[in-house]
Amino acid sequence: MKTNNSNKKQKLTTIWGLFISAVIIIFLIILLSTLQPKPQHQPQEQPTLTPPTNPPQEENKQLQEKEKEQQSYNTLLKKIETEVDKLVKPKEDKKEETIKKIEYNLDGTIYYIREFDSKTSKLIKQTNYNEDGIIDSIYEHDPQTGKEIKKTLYNPNGTIWFIIEHDPQTGKEIKKTLYNLDGTIKTVENY
Secondary structure (H helix, E strand, C coil): CCHHHHHHHHHHHHHHHHHHHHHHHHHHHHHHHHHHCCCCCCCCCCCCCCCCCHHHHHHHHHHHHHHHHHHHHHHHHHHHHHHHHHHHCCCHHHHHEEHHHHEEECCCCEEEEEECCCCCCCCEEEEEEEECCCCCEEECCCCCCEEEEEEECCCCCCCCEEEECCCCCCCEEEEEEEEEECCEEEEEEEE
């Protein structure tokens, strides 16, 4: 049921993104059409014998202005295309594959965050926090077996105290890494 809701939300987001992009493109077309100089009809004058004053310079200025307009138009189109691509292309994000449950303390701070695999509904990660908001521990589980594969405990100052890694199939400890208070590795034990 949550998959259907997320698909509906994704479709709705895509439709809104396309609609907003279309409105922006139409707005830019209208804006650019108003910025382009319109030819003015002037009554024809009788030719005179005076030589024209610097027509090549005026033409160069007009060409430069047109080039600047074209460059700004092209940069706007590129920006719009990248924004549309961001909205339309599907995201390959691991967060979409997990369901998060956040438990709060009475004072509003986070007590723990649990992440579940959306396909198996098994717990894959739990992050526990101290009262001051610093991470206390992280427990990671195999999404298929549900067994703990990694445990990370932290010192009160937020640095890692130790990490224990487990075999995903048996659940037995296979590696333990202890850290110094400065974050450097103290010892590594392989089992």
